[in-house]
Amino acid sequence: MTVILLAYATRNGSTREVVDAIAAMLRETGVEVRVRAARTVRAPIEEADLIVLGAPLYNGRWHRDAHRLLKRHRDTLRRLPVAVFGMGPRRDTPEAWAQARSQLNRALTRHSWLTPLTVAVFGGADSPKHRLHRDLRDWNAIEAWALGICRLSERTAAHGAT
Numbered sequence: 001m002t003v004i005l006l007a008y009a010t011r012n013g014s015t016r017e018v019v020d021a022i023a024a025m026l027r028e029t030g031v032e033v034r035v036r037a038a039r040t041v042r043a044p045i046e047e048a049d050l051i052v053l054g055a056p057l058y059n060g061r062w063h064r065d066a067h068r069l070l071k072r073h074r075d076t077l078r079r080l081p082v083a084v085f086g087m088g089p090r091r092d093t094p095e096a097w098a099q100a101r102s103q104l105n106r107a108l109t110r111h112s113w114l115t116p117l118t119v120a121v122f123g124g125a126d127s128p129k130h131r132l133h134r135d136l137r138d139w140n141a142i143e144a145w146a147l148g149i150c151r152l153s154e155r156t157a158a159h160g161a162t
């Protein structure tokens with residue numbers, strides 16, 4: 001059975017909600033999914049056919065737990081397919097979306113050995129305690145991405161089996 005590890009970092013919980021939604025979608029397709037906070041993923045990394053790493057952008061930076069996971073597990077992750085997503089932006093303008101994307105791209109350049117299968121930004125959500133509680137998460141885009149991941153994992157598993 002295909003095993004997908006979903007590793008995430010979060011400050012206010014919205015990334016975890018996205019990961020839970022992705023996990024539910026993937027499980028419906030018969031994939032085995034393990035959800036872990038990025039900081040708790042220790043070496044040796046669990047056996048998985050594919051890793052999904054999701055974390056929010058804060059003040060132009062990707063969450064440090066995501067960086068740490070990539071650093072700590074570099075040798076294993078070099079050999080495994082990795083899909084990446086970031087959370088942001090906070091404002092719904094083309095400029096803000098482009099900025100979030102370029103912040104994530106810049107963060108990934110710190111790990112030049114990494115060639116993700118796919119990279120996405122899903123839109124940010126304010127903490128429930130925030131006065132405005134804006135939520136730009138596009139659940140249709142998240143679902144489409146999760147299904148794409150599923151197809152990728154099937155292809156990877158088939159490739160590994162030959």
Ligand SMILES: Cc1cc2nc3c(=O)[nH]c(=O)nc-3n(C[C@H](O)[C@H](O)[C@H](O)COP(=O)(O)O)c2cc1C
Pocket residue numbers: 009010011012013014015016056057058059060061087088089090099100103123124125126127
């Ligand atoms: C203080 C603060 C700074 C933020 N900075 C950025 C940023 O630089 N770029 C971005 O795209 N999103 C930014 N965001 C949006 C967060 O990435 C978004 O709210 C995300 O959903 C938070 O994830 P979490 O709930 O998992 O912590 C910021 C949010 C806050 C509250």
